[in-house]
Amino acid sequence: MTTTLFIQSLLAGLTNGFVYGLIGLGISVIFRGTRVVNAMQGDFALVAGIAACLALDWLGLPIAVGFLGGIIAGALVGWAVELLLIRPTQARGGSEDSLLLVTLGGAFAVSAAALLYFGRDSRSMPGFGGNRSLDVFDAAIRVHAVWLIAIAIVVVVALRLFYQRTPLGQSILAASIDPEGAATIGINVPRMRTLTFMLGGAVGGVAGVLVSPLITIHYEMGLLLTLKGFTAAIVGGLGNPFGAIMGGLLLGLVEAMAIVFVSSGYKDVIAMSLLILIMIAMPNGLLGRRGRVGG
C-alpha cells in the first residue's frame, strides 16, 4: 500500500464521515428538540437533492441558489412531517416507539414517491468547483468535497452557538426538557417542536445538496443515509451535535481504512463490528450521558 493510496482513502473517509455526520446532526437536532427519533432524516436529504437537481436542470439556476432551494425544500418537508405525522400521533398519546415507526413509514413513502416521480435512474448533479480537484500529498480531493467539509463545520458550530447563545435555542431545549414547565413561562411548545423539525429538515437538506454531487441522487438513498447518520448520532451520543459529527467521522474513517487494509466488500462489516464494540463499552456514546439530554 502506498502513502498516496492511504491519504486518498483518508480523504474519502473524511468526506463520507462529514456526510454521515451531517445526517446524524439532523437526527440529533430533532431528538434534542422533540425526543423523536426521526427515521426520515435521510429522506430530507433526498428531497433536498431532488429539489436542487430540478432547480439546476429545469430552471437553470446558479448552483448556490439551487442548493439554497434544496435546503428550503428540506426544511419544508420537516415542517410537513411534524404537522401531518408527528403532531397527530402525539395528540393521540403515541409513544416514542410509535413515532419512530411513523417516521419509518414516512421514509418508505418518500422513497416510493421519489421512485414514482423521479424515476429509477440515478442522476448526477454539478457541485461547487465543477469536477476540479485539489492535490494533497499526491492524493486528490474534489473541490466540492472541501466545500462539504467546510460547510459541515460551519453548520455544527452555528448550531452550537444557536443552542448556547440565543434565547430561541434555549427555549427549544427548555420545551424539550419539560414541556409543561416551558408552557407555564410562555414558551409555545408546539411551535418549538415545529421549528425543531424545520431546523432538522434544513440540516438534512444541507447534507442532501452537498452529498448529491458526490454520489448521484437515487430514490433509495434516503434510507441508506438515515442508517449511516443514525449510527453516527448514536455513536456520538444521541442529541449531541458535536457527537454526531465525531461519530460520522469515526464511521467514515473506519470504512475507508477497512477498504484499504481488508476489502471494500467488508467495509460495512468491519465498521459496524467496531461500532458495536464501542457501544458495548460506552453505551451512551462517545460523549457520554450528557449527549442524550437536552443541554
Added chain:
Amino acid sequence: MTRADAPLTTTPSSALLEVRAVSKSFGGLHVLRAVDLTIARGSITGLIGPNGAGKSTLFNIVSGFLAPDRGDVIYHGRPIGRISVVDRSRAGLVRTFQTPQVFGHLTVRENLVAGCHKLGRSGMLADMLGLPLARRELAQMQRRAALTAARFSLEPVADVLAGKLPVGQQRLLELARAAIADPELLCLDEPSSGLNGDEVDQLARMLTQLNEEGMTVFLVSHDMELMGCAATVNVLCFGETIASGPFAAVKADPRVREAYLGA
C-alpha cells in the same frame, strides 16, 4: 354544605381572578362541585384543604392544565376557562409545580433567561440569524437573569446545571424563573414542600416582598406557617368551599377544624 352556609366570606373590591361555579368530575367521581373563589388584585390568597379535597384539580383549572366541566375562570374580567397555558402565561398568569419543574439540563442562568422568553420581541428569524436587535434583547435578558439570580440568592450557583441543585434551591429557581417576567398573578403549588425551616422563612419573605411590589399571589399549601402570609384563605373540603377569610378566622372555624385540622 352550600357556600351560603359558610360563616366567613370576603368580597374583595377588585378581583383579578374569579372562579365561578366550577365543577369537575373524573369518571363518576365529583372532584369539584360548583366552587367559587376570588383572588383580589394585589393580595396573597391561600387555598388549603385535606388530601383529596380537590385543591390540585382547582389549581390546574386556574392555571389551564385542566378545563372545567361547568363554570368558568374569569381573569381581568374575561373568561379564560378554555384558554391555553401559554396564552395565560402571556397574559401574566404563571404557575409553579408541586415537584419543582426546572430545566434540569440547563444552568440556573439559562433557566432564568428561558423565563424571559415571552419578553422577546425580536422574532425567530432575527434570533436565529443573531441580528443586532436579537443580540440586544439577549443582553437585556442576561442582565435581568443576573439581577434575579442575585435577588433569589442563586448567584453562587448561576452556572450550575439546575438538575444538580438540592430541592430547596430548585424551588427557589422555579419561583425566580416564574417571577422574572413580572407576572401579574403568580400561582404556587405547595411551594414549601421539601424545604427546611430556614428555607420556608426565606420563601415567605420572598413572597411577601414580591406581593409588596404589586404581584398577586395564589398559594396552595399544607404549610400553615407559610399560609400565615396570605390575606385571605379559602378552605376546600370534598370539592366544596367551606370557608373563606383571614387565616386566623378560618383556623377558628369549627367546620374547618373538623374537616382539615382534625380538632
